[in-house]
Amino acid sequence: GFKVHGHVLVWHAQSPNWLHTQVDESGNPLRDENGNVLYLDRDTALQNLRTHIRTVVETIGDRVISWDVVNEAMNDNPPNPTDWRDSLRRSGWYYAIGPDYLYEAFKAAREVIDEHGWDIELYYNDYNDDNQNKATAIAEMVKELNERYAEETGSDKKLVDGIGMQAHYNLNTNPANVRASIERIIGLGLKVGITELDIMAGTNGALSEEQAIRQGQLYAQLFQLYKEYADHITRVTFWGLDDGTSWRSANSPLLFDSRFQAKPAYYAVIDPDKFLEDHPPASREALQATAAYGTPVIDGEEDEVWSKAEVLPIARYQTAHNGAKGTARVLWDEDNLYVLVHVEDTELDRSSTVAHEQDSIEVFVDETNSKAASYGPGVGQYRVNYENEPSFNPGSISEGFESAVVVNGTNYTVEVKIPFKTIEPSENHKIGFDVQINDAQGGSRRSVANWNDLTGQGWQDPSVFGVLTLVLESPQPEEPGGPEEPGEPEEPGPGPGPRPGYAYVPISTSEPTVNE
Ligand code: CA
């Protein structure tokens, strides 16, 4: 009596290469003299796509209620998400047929189902569905597929009935982003499937009591959302039954442990409101500090004016391995924010092709301290490696950015200028802010240190940033007690003002996972 969902007709993984690629007798891709993979011509690949879909859908028939027609076609966190074609994963299907392989796949499935008069819904399915850039690209794509189908057929039936949110989450997933994605899908008149739900917590199969409660809290928050939008959600499917047999067994992601005992997550799903009443989630504490008024020269050297600014330790580790750390100071003037970062590293490495896997610093700015769950105007992530190569998220924020780096042995100093984009800054204005040090070694990132954030979500979630207040001069730390060093002349200058609180409240979300 179970209802069965069909997963999956078209995927970049786990189908034979010969469907879209020229192969040798062993099934391995053929390559040209430059080593490039040789794909089938469009017509042949398209024929294979249609034959495969027709054969499978006809074979299974109406024993399923729905199909995932295409799975995981979109890149993660695409930099220009409104251009969904540009955001597509470069797969064999993509190379052989082009971006319209998605339309052709859905159309082939729809044709078979309509011929037989079956009532089977068609879904597009993907993961990291809470990332708003990816969700935007997916929504733009499905919207266009449905519009094209309506134009071509005059049918008021949708080509794509719904979007499957895989919902492979972790303790740092922000429910506000899940809500935003659900609302985005509903806004297109589409159904929502929660298709592969699990929540990673802990490592090596170990789950502390605190982690188990936090996992329960997120399950409860998700099910509050699912209930709120139940009219639009066709199903919630867990990706497995118990932690022992989960595909992510090491991260204990399900409702039952490996001995089939109910975990706190189970009770959270059964009664989300009661669970959250019994276990109210702790709010994240953001560190507070100041940026001083002044304009430095961007040359990687510490100008005198930097001494006006407070020193921010960049030494909270997101990773179990505690590698490179450092300090940062921040200045501002009418036009720009300036950041000076000193990094202490033991080995400089930029051999990875992935920018965040190189020895580098990152500066996160939210000009209005919006504490929003996803990026918008005035929010950006600026990265500079020790050879002064910058990278930007989103790509559009590069204009007017300047940086300089001075390397000293295995240490380096980065000085950057970040133009304000949406605000005219003034004294006492607050911005969201963080600095990160990526420590690479042997071609991969081994350690991540931040001023504020421990979640590793800053690349997509500004609510994890700390807070900087723009002041004229940072209050200086009080001198340590005891007799003064002999011969030190009395420095003129402002008296010691109130020390801005380095509210070193350890935040509870110290999951050592790093997604980007
Ligand atoms: Ca300088």
Ligand code: CA
């Ligand atoms: Ca390093």
